[in-house]
Amino acid sequence: DLNARQQRNWRNATRKIEKNEKLRAQYPAFEPSSDINIIHIHYKSNLDTLNELIVKAQQTKRYTLDTEGAKNKKHEKGALIQIQFIHSINYSTIIIIETNYLPDRHTILYEKIKELWSTIFSNYNEIITWGPIEDEFKEFLHLDFNHIGKNIEDTDLQSLFRSWYNEQQKTHPEMEKRDDDGTDDDEELDSTTYDDATVWSLQKAIEVIFKKFLDKSLTVNWWQCGLDLKLNTWKNQLFSRHNYDERKEKQERFKMVQYAINDCTSVAELYFHMYPGKSDDQQTPQVRPATTRTITLKTPAITSTNITNILEDKLSDISEDEVIELLKPKFNKKEDAPHQSNYEQGELIITTTEQEMNEFDSNEQQLQQQSSTTQTTTTTVSKSERQRRKNMKLKWKQQNRPDFQNKLKRPIYYKYDFRKTRAQLRDDNIHTSHQITINRKYNEVIIGFKSRQELEHAK
Template sequence: MQSPSNSDDSSPLIDYSRRSSTARPHRHLSTHPHSLRQPNVNPHQHLLDRTEENCPKHLTGSKRTRYLKAGRKARQNLQLIQQLTPFHYPAFHSINPVFIHHLTPNSTLESIINHIQDVNIYVIDTESEPPTPFRSEPLPATLQIQAIHNQDQTTILLIEVQFLPHPSTYTFSLIQRLCYNIFSPQHHIVSWGEISQELLPFQQFTLFDLSQIRHPLNLQRYFTNEWNRTHPHISSCKTQQRQSYPDPDPQLDLICHIDSDDLDEDLFPDKVHEVNIRCTCPDTIHPYKNDNEQWSLQKAIQYTFNEALDKALTFNAWTCGLDPLLHSGHTTEEINTRAALTSYAVNDILAPTKLLFHLKHEIIIPHQSSNTVTSTSTIEDQQPQLPSYFLLAESHAKHIDPLINTEYCTITTVSISGLKWCDTDNSHLCAYSLLQSAEISSHLSNASAILLLIGMNSVRQFDASQVIQDVAHTITYLHQHYPNLKHKQTISILTTFPCFKPSFRFPSISSLSSNIDLYNEELNDLSKNLHYTVLDFHVAESHLASDQMHLHFNHRYIIYNSIIEHFKALSQYQSPPPRTHQRSRDALKRRNKIRHNALKHKQQQFYIKRNIDTHWKPKHIKQLFAQYNIKYARLSEVHKHVITIHFNNLKDRDHADEQLTTDIFNEEHFHQYSHIEQ
């Protein structure tokens, strides 16, 4: 939440006078902003010991109150996260945000605009750096937006406003277009608190117009009202006995009907005290003793789901640059802290969404998935949860989408060029370090199985025996920290592909090939003792590109298809036995609708566009596709002389992209093609 005055009673008021007094100047739309203050991975630590006994004597009045209140809230937050299960969203969801800033590719922005064009419900949140003695206003940092396609599919955007491109650039125009589409009058915009208060500090970046938000939903107020409605005061509560108190002055009875905001409490101290009789219900029913007091998001999650939403990072250096692509973090600690801040920002937007579906608000009912268990659900209508798989890979998987949804599983991919099993010089490229980061740790905790496509960069620089030690170290760490990954089939490692590009350590092709062969052999031997699976995608020398290291464009499908087939087989192996009862007709319709939506989503991921002349008709296009052996899913309607062709997978799309030149559908080619057909 962006405002320090938010009613979240578990976010301590941190005393920034003890921290760095150097503040970065507020630079709008800066291309290369730089925060002089690094984020703090544990800003609560120095607050935990604040008590009455050690409070500095020079602090009096409101300063003393704030000092003690910050300590009390920090201890409450720590106690909560120690006692309850951490907040989590359903495991089949991807919680990887799409970072948006001046380095975001235009193709990514265009893809997002197209992907969320049918969404009409958005949950928003913001993060800002609090005021300092040198800056009187909060410093806007991130705008989090969650597009709700349905209960089983969402898209999370993280806009880092201090890293926006210059407003004259095409990239900025795309970001602005994206935001204006989101905050359009016909869409529902959900927030925890007043939307205008949340977004007002961000309006200066001209990404949206507050006046265009016509359907806001303050979920905080809605939750508070719903809780009070479903949890009435008990009969013994003093608030229910208020009417029995005699009024000592009958003439004051009229004053009770005046707006209390217009009264001077000093004039009528007894009467005001009587009107505001404190609730005496147990905290389990009414943790807030004033019905008008708004719930904090943390407490709402605690009381609704019995989960702990950690608020320790609320006040922090949010303008530090969270996306690894910005390269604002250099040490392992700085990288991990940014990953923790990213997880915090994502959870702060997932939490209201989880409550929104739980409350079954009227705007969300059409988006409830058929596998939501409700009071009217039958056992036969409930859908099993799809397994979630995780792939950590080097550059060989760069062409694979970060999130793949199939009818049998979801696959999350993180691909990093130059990744090694261990890199003591650069933690960005060290798999062992990355697996301990907060972001990837969340994937590991929720994964039914993982696949590690790592090795090429390691065996080109180090002896196979040394690399195998790094592998053993990594696998041991995973087994010790993730009980869900202890079985042999839950961790798979891919053998290293052939490589004929010598390195400084292995200057000849023969020495490099020998090292690769030895590594693959020892990798298999190690698997017998450390209980993991070794995979071989059967990549041959003929599949390599001219660099003799990566796969040729025409053969990339080998990696993609092999990964899909591996996880498909794994999901069938791990799936429970099929149910023998007959599905109802409604259940079948709902299942087919989900499959249809999943297929539609998959087709939206794989497409190409070509300019097309009016002479070309669908029958001509289909005949041309048959001639080139092009497998397509569907053709979109021609718009402004551009046709969009959708495919079911990357292999079919890449084949079509190679066969269909950019001018294939012009008038000249049409007449040539027609002549051939005749």
């Protein structure tokens, strides 16, 4: 039998799930409208990535911030810090700091993380949060680099949204009112009043302003599990219910990453909706880190058959210590920091042989001889030349290499872009390191495979 506290938690969890699923059925899912580069930060990050991020931070003046706490925690220690570098209204970088997997404090890598942090929280940069910024860091006081200082402009968009919305109601009375169903007493999910005391949830604000569904079903989750696949925590059984399921372990982490990203990008999009004039004062940095990825995932609907399982999870007595002991990194084992992409599936990777590189050496030498012009001109020319060479190599491979002749055509939904197409291919268990080409005229995708065997397997 459940005690009184557990019964109360059960009722609250049930009400929140039902409300969440009602919104899921009513509105299209919120998805970021801008291009997002995702970079995980932990003990396997490499110094080049951190150096590139520091340069980006020096060129960025506006950020959004969110955090996630550990599930069933015994100690008040958070698990995740997400920071969105807003370079422009169309392009952002999001770093996900996995605080349970940071490097040893005496390493150069850790010092670089501290330098990145101090660069972000300085120079009167604007830090946008949904709620007071101090609340975001209550569970991260154990981090020695967690110092935000006073030389930042902290913007509590939740507080500003309340007065902004009330003003919009006065000047634009035709705006749709919020739900008038007075049966839900959970103010965080569905407040029925609009006065200056109203506490707006982020989910409700996205619903009212954008008519979109911001999923909040993962608020309580194993955020300390190690989300980046490079951490290899997916090799342990955590999300698989009975027997270990590699696909399940990876998929749950992908969903959690997308969830964490949406909590940042939704705040940014609300900010620019409220203050459209701010969208023109951003600067796109010149450096794009090599170890980045962009993901788009559809969160599966929660049906009545598995609501009970979710509620049981919320009442679980498993401790944080047990999870961290299972998943935490072992620092007494040296591991080389990989320099490859974080994304282990479905990534476009075009390799180049030494022979192919030699075919273009003469072009490179000619380019170097022309470097007597200004530095800006040289940078521009070299970038365009690199792209031209890459295109030539790809074209040559497609025409001459046998492993570029294995192609498969499949129909796709006409609204799918490259990210959604790759996500669909992953769902269909089709993984390729070669190029995919979308034919808009015929609503089909052409998929390249390295071998005939891979092609036959995908059919």
